[in-house]
Amino acid sequence: MCYLLRITLTILVVISLSSLSTMAAPPESAESTAGGELVSGYITVVDDKGVIVLQTGHEVHPGDEYISEDDVLYEITAVEGTLARCRAMEKISSHAPDNAIFVQAPSPDAPKPKIALYHSHTDESYIPNDGVPTERGNGSIMTVGDTFEKRLTELGYQVDHSKTLHDPHDANAYHRSRRTAMKLLQGQPVAIFDIHRDSAPLRTYSTTINGENVTKLLLVVGRQNQNRNTTLDFARNIKSATDAKYRGLIRGIFIARGNYNQDLSPRALLVEAGTEYNTREAAERxxxxxxxxVPSFLGPGGGNGGVAQASPAGTYTDTGGDNTGGGSDTPIDTAPGNDILGLALAVVVGAAAFLFLSTGSWQEAKRKLKHFFKYEFANFFGPRKKRKE
Structure with missing residues (x-):
């Protein structure tokens, strides 16, 4: 019986240490040396007829999904090197959810919600302007973020734009930018955007809107986080609102294997602004x-004032307002503490039941336990050394 309790306690210790390890390293895209993006080159995704559906610098895996510019949902079925294959699943609704609010820019007297911006890959640049696709410590993607910030400010939003560097462009970039995202979320923004530059041929991102050359935008949703459905609804809401005003600006939504720190907030989204072959000016436009x-999908109050806040364990709390995009805003607890407590309780109850059945009475069970804690537990981590006389 003492050996049973010894084993039980050992299991609990191992479970606790494993859970602490999980807490120390939050889930992240475990694909490549660039945190879910190819360091160089791109992947081409084709359908069963060989028609190109998607080209992106993001790594692609079976089970990933893509909602195209014309709202067709595709599923990746196979990947062979830089070529991936997909199948069309269904044509989805292009209409915004019922709670999408189309409003004018907020008046000067209206509350000014905050929007947060940052860059996990602060080295990303545009070759026509910079001569290189990446420039460590000074990527022009941050200048593109400046333009986004300036226009949002003109519309009456408060903008918290972090230019904290997260170089190098490796698998740990998202772990480093996670600290930045959590700090930004302390300011209670209504949404937080991680602005990137994709890798793909020029033609996949170049387009013309209102007679000006611009780059298309790709929205990326990580499918390895508890907010996936809500974040996807948010992305679809954004695409619908953008299609209504600037059709073709959003090239699609890529639902990729990865996390992208989106477990921190249901309104955290990764935005790809063009490819390295576009000009920076086109991306800025x-x-x-x-x-x-933005006012069309967030409104002057950010979805009726809802604020998504981060919590230490990757949970979030919605402090008011309707849910953006029709998903559920029920707080989700991903902390392992509750699971550990439940498992520990189950083990203790099971051990007590076994102890009672094996001894035949609670009195005898208590005697066994007293003996265990007096002698066996004291020597759990090894026998005591004898004190020198």
Whole structure:
């Protein structure tokens, strides 16, 4: 019986240490040396007829999904090197959810909600302007973020734009930017955007809107976080609102294997602004157009005033307002503490039941336990050394 209790306690210790390890390293895209993005090159996704559906610098895995510009949902079925295959699943509704609010820019007297911006890959640049696709410590993607910030400010939003560097462009970039995102979320923004630059041929991102050359935008949703459904609804809401005003600006929504720190908030979204072959000016014009659409999907109060806050364990609390995009805003607890407590309780109850059955009475069970804690537990981590006389 003492051996049973010894084993039980050992199991609990191992479970606790494993859970602490999980807490120390939050789930992240475990695909490549660039945190879910190829360091160089891109992947081409084709359908069963060989037609190109998607080209992106993000790594692609079976089970990933893509909602195209014309709202067709595709599923990735196979990946062979830089070529991936997909199948069309269904044509989805292009209409915004019922709670999508189309409003004008907020008046000067209206409450000014906050929007947070940051860049997990602060080295990303545009070759026509910079001569190189990446420039460590000084990527021009941050200048594109400046343009987004400026236009949002003109529309009456408060903007918290972090230019904290997260170089190098490796698998740990998202772990480093996670600290930045959590700090930004302390300011209670209504939404938080991680602004990137994709890798793909020029033609996949170049387009013309209102007679000006701009880059298309790709929205990326990580499918390895508890907010996936709500975040996807948010992305679809954004695409619908943008299509209504600037059709073709959003090239699609990529639901990729990864986390992208979106477990911190249901309104955290990754936005790809063009490819390395686009000009920075084209990307800036796109982000300015995108800013013009923000009141359509957030409203002057950010979805009726809802604020998504981060919590230490990757949970969030919605402090009011309707849910953006029709998903559930029920707080989700991903902390392992509750699971550990439940498991520990189950083990203790099971051990007590076994002890009672094996001894035949509670009195005898108590005697066994007293003996265990007096002698066996004291020597759990090894026998005591004898004290020198």
């Amino acid at each position: 796109s982000m300015a157009l995108f800013a013009d659409v």
